[in-house]
Structure formats: structure tokens, C-alpha cells
Amino acid sequence: xxxxxxxxxxxxxxxxxxxxxxxxxxxxxxxxxxxxxxxxxxxxxxxxxxxxxxxxxxxxxxxxxxxxxxxxxxxxxxxxxxxxxxxxxxxxxxxxxxxxxxxxxxxxxxxxxxxxxxxxxxxxxxxxxxxxxxxxxxx
Amino acid sequence: xxxxxxxxxxxxxxxxxxxxxxxxxxxxxxxxxxxxxxxxxxxxxxxxxxxxxxxxxxxxxxxxxxxxxxxxxxxxxxxxxxxxxxxxxxxxxxxxxxxxxxxxxxxxxxxxxxxxxxxxxxxxxxxxxxxxxxxxxxx
Numbered sequence: 634x635x636x637x638x639x640x641x642x643x644x645x646x647x648x649x650x651x652x653x654x655x656x657x658x659x660x661x662x663x664x665x666x667x668x669x670x671x672x673x674x675x676x677x678x679x680x681x682x683x684x685x686x687x688x689x690x691x692x693x694x695x696x697x698x699x700x701x702x703x704x705x706x707x708x709x710x711x712x713x714x715x716x717x718x719x720x721x722x723x724x725x726x727x728x729x730x731x732x733x734x735x736x737x738x739x740x741x742x743x744x745x746x747x748x749x750x751x752x753x754x755x756x757x758x759x760x761x762x763x764x765x766x767x768x769x770x771x772x
Numbered sequence: 773x774x775x776x777x778x779x780x781x782x783x784x785x786x787x788x789x790x791x792x793x794x795x796x797x798x799x800x801x802x803x804x805x806x807x808x809x810x811x812x813x814x815x816x817x818x819x820x821x822x823x824x825x826x827x828x829x830x831x832x833x834x835x836x837x838x839x840x841x842x843x844x845x846x847x848x849x850x851x852x853x854x855x856x857x858x859x860x861x862x863x864x865x866x867x868x869x870x871x872x873x874x875x876x877x878x879x880x881x882x883x884x885x886x887x888x889x890x891x892x893x894x895x896x897x898x899x900x901x902x903x904x905x906x907x908x909x910x911x
Binding site: 634635636637638639642644645646651652655656659660661662663683684685686688707708709710711712715717729732733734754755756757758759760762 | 773774775776777778781783784785790791794795798799800801802822823824825827846847848849850851854856868871872873893894895896897898899901
């Protein structure tokens with residue numbers, strides 16, 4: 634397997650609105666995408682573009698949201714995961730399944746509409762790691 | 773001010789050697805730079821390239837290393853900071869000094885040899901944020 638683009642950094646927040654204000658007004662972000670719900674993952678999502686990558690702001694959606702615990706420990710929000718692209722998600726999954734890395738749950742459709750899965754932070758130097766198939770169109 | 777490139781994600785680790793093995797053997801990173809000491813910041817540093825950005829692995833250097841506390845709370849390591857580029861560090865510093873964001877310490881030379889400073893995570897949605905002047909050469 635070959636390490637692809639750092640597609641995005643996932644940043645958990647109690648309020649996308651408040652975080653968007655930080656990235657726009659304090660850091661000068663010029664491209665903030667429209668927020669949307671991702672019910673399958675229990676989060677509301679908003680992408681903020683940098684010239685070379687994206688910040689994925691994630692806010693809890695529903696009482697079972699997997700980021701509620703993270704926000705209990707980090708009430709202001711904070712860095713939640715890193716997402717790297719691969720060219721073929723099935724091949725990547727085979728690769729990790731044959732190795733010493735625990736995969737968290739099934740392959741599913743992620744915020745960019747392509748298949749993704751997560752790797753256990755304990756096997757990845759403490760970093761919750763998302764593996765995402767690159768979108769087919771250029772970006 | 774205008775948000776520039778996500779230069780790198782800073783990932784704290786108890787062992788650069790162990791983390792390099794994770795990025796190279798588990799994620800397929802092909803470009804791992806030579807580690808070096810950054811005594812002024814109390815860290816040893818190793819950059820791992822992705823096609824569009826970098827992971828900055830940081831390991832404690834010395835008994836006063838600012839990442840020792842982070843590693844006490846996160847013994848496996850984990851995401852420590854995000855670094856965004858700006859074209860002019862003095863202008864960026866003026867901008868933040870006139871606003872509601874606390875700057876942590878003086879402007880100093882960072883791991884890429886250009887001036888940097890840090891912003892307080894409590895003013896940045898829980899994210900320790902490094903502001904770095906872009907290197908003059910293309911990258």
C-alpha cells in the first residue's frame with residue numbers, strides 16, 4: 634500500500650457555527666463548504682478548505698454520536714482523526730486485515746461520498762486514522 | 773489574513789523510530805526525512821511526507837520538553853498541533869495581537885527554518901495552532 638494525500642484533518646467541535654467563525658475570521662479561511670448531516674456516522678460535517686487539504690469540522694448528531702465522549706474529555710473540541718487517501722479501498726482493507734492493525738467497523742460511505750474505514754488509534758501511534766478511497770474525479 | 777497551506781500535522785510520539793515504522797510499514801509512506809533535534813523547542817523532529825502535506829513526528833527532547841505533559845495524558849502519542857502557512861509572519865502576528873487570540877511566546881525559527889509562533893488552543897476550538905511563514909522556495 635502507498636500513502637496517499639492527507640485528505641483532511643477531522644476536528645471535533647461542540648458547534649460547527651462557532652468553529653467556522655474561528656477558521657474564517659481568525660485564520661482567514663476563504664472556502665467554507667455547506668454543512669450537512671451524516672446520520673450513518675452520527676455527525677454533522679462542515680469542510681473548510683486550505684489550498685492543499687481540508688479541515689473536517691464534526692459536530693455530534695444524535696444521542697449516540699461517537700464524538701460525544703471525545704467532547705466530554707475535550708469540551709472546547711480538538712483534533713479527532715486524520716484521513717489519508719488510497720486508490721483502492723478493498724485492497725487497503727485486505728492489506729490491514731492481513732496485518733497487526735485493528736479495523737473499526739465495516740467499510741462505509743464517508744463524507745466525500747467514497748468508501749472509508751477507520752483504524753484503531755492504539756495501533757496507529759494514538760491517532761484515529763481514516764482510510765478513504767480517492768474520489769474518481771480530479772481534485 | 774488569508775489561510776495558507778496546511779503545512780503539517782504535528783503528532784507527538786514517545787518514539788520517532790516506532791512512529792516511523794507505523795507510517796512506513798502500516799501506511800506505506802515513501803518519503804521519511806532525516807530526524808533532527810530542535811533544542812529551542814525541546815523536541816526531536818521527523819517529517820513524513822504525504823503527496824500534499826506532511827506529518828511532523830515530535831519526540832520529547834530534554835527534561836523540560838513541552839510535549840512531556842501531552843505524553844503523560846496520551847502515552848501512545850497523538851495529534852498535537854496543526855500548522856498553517858502565512859506569507860508574512862510579522863503581518864500575521866500583528867493581526868492576532870489586535871484580536872482576541874492569545875499568542876504563546878515569541879516568534880521563533882521552526883522546524884522548516886522559517887519563523888513561527890503558536891496560538892492558544894482555548895482560542896482556536898481546542899486546537900493548538902502553529903502559524904508558519906511559507907518557505908521562500910517553491911515546495
